[in-house]
Amino acid sequence: MSSVLSLSDVCWRYEDGASWTLAGIDLSLTEGEVVGLVGLSGAGKTTLLLAMAGLIPANYAGQFSGRCSVQGELGIVFQDPETQFIGLTVEEEIAFSLENRGQDDRAIERRIEDVLALVGLSGFASRSPFELSGGEKQRVAIASALAHAPKLLLLDEPTSELDPKGAREVFSLIRRLKEEERMTILVASHATEELAQFCDRMLLIADGAIVMDMPADAFFSQVASLDAHGIHVPDMVRLYHALCTEGVLDEKTTPCPRTVEDMLTLWQSLVRKGEVAIP
Numbered sequence: 001m002s003s004v005l006s007l008s009d010v011c012w013r014y015e016d017g018a019s020w021t022l023a024g025i026d027l028s029l030t031e032g033e034v035v036g037l038v039g040l041s042g043a044g045k046t047t048l049l050l051a052m053a054g055l056i057p058a059n060y061a062g063q064f065s066g067r068c069s070v071q072g073e074l075g076i077v078f079q080d081p082e083t084q085f086i087g088l089t090v091e092e093e094i095a096f097s098l099e100n101r102g103q104d105d106r107a108i109e110r111r112i113e114d115v116l117a118l119v120g121l122s123g124f125a126s127r128s129p130f131e132l133s134g135g136e137k138q139r140v141a142i143a144s145a146l147a148h149a150p151k152l153l154l155l156d157e158p159t160s161e162l163d164p165k166g167a168r169e170v171f172s173l174i175r176r177l178k179e180e181e182r183m184t185i186l187v188a189s190h191a192t193e194e195l196a197q198f199c200d201r202m203l204l205i206a207d208g209a210i211v212m213d214m215p216a217d218a219f220f221s222q223v224a225s226l227d228a229h230g231i232h233v234p235d236m237v238r239l240y241h242a243l244c245t246e247g248v249l250d251e252k253t254t255p256c257p258r259t260v261e262d263m264l265t266l267w268q269s270l271v272r273k274g275e276v277a278i279p
């Protein structure tokens, strides 16, 4: 699998910042992987995504150093989708990024239909993006980012301003983009319960440095490190590790379930095998 993005020793300091907001980031993203980025507020997640998207001016001497290269285009979606909207209708909103690339009207129309179907918003083309629910707005923003078929999609806390229903819509869209479109996605989020369910790889950023970078299973097994960094450990992961400590489950033979459904399946199989008894 080929690399779609690589950062090498990237450092960035805001003009009025006393310290480095990004302090020597080395990172490579591989085609097809879905990566979760977690870290406390102010750790540098948004700044890292801006650097990846080339939105941090790399020519500012004294503020930027290192190398960042992206193979192909990328799409980025921010926390508050409304700040990105410029169209009066959903259709205009999505068309904007395509018109700027000089595509003809028929191709643009087809692409709009395709991306709206992809994000589950067929029939929304003539609606105002400002009058949609939070989850729908975020899906329109994702559709706009996907319109020009980017190789990499960056999502910056895409559910932090949404109610549980809107958040579920966005997370299930991310899963669909992973499973059906095989997209390469990086999601910065505090929602570790959901990230644990679909991410292949996890990154933890603290004080501008990547301090953990590993497959999601290994990442979530580091309960003590996650606790020490103030990262929420998903309930199923915590339950699994408590059961391992109690000797009910064996870490060597039983992989950690990431969802309630997976835990239920594991539990039912243990009951069937007589390894645990329900009193």
Ligand SMILES: Nc1ncnc2c1ncn2[C@@H]1O[C@H](COP(=O)(O)OP(=O)(O)OP(=O)(O)O)[C@@H](O)[C@H]1O
Pocket (backbone or CB within 6 Å): 014, 015, 016, 017, 021, 039, 040, 041, 042, 043, 044, 045, 046, 047, 048, 157
């Ligand atoms: N435009 C700016 N000018 C100066 N400092 C900034 C600017 N934007 C961010 N910072 C500072 O850079 C640091 C990292 O901020 P960043 O927004 O990247 O963190 P984050 O991990 O995304 O936080 P959150 O989870 O709250 O969104 C913080 O200390 C923040 O105050």
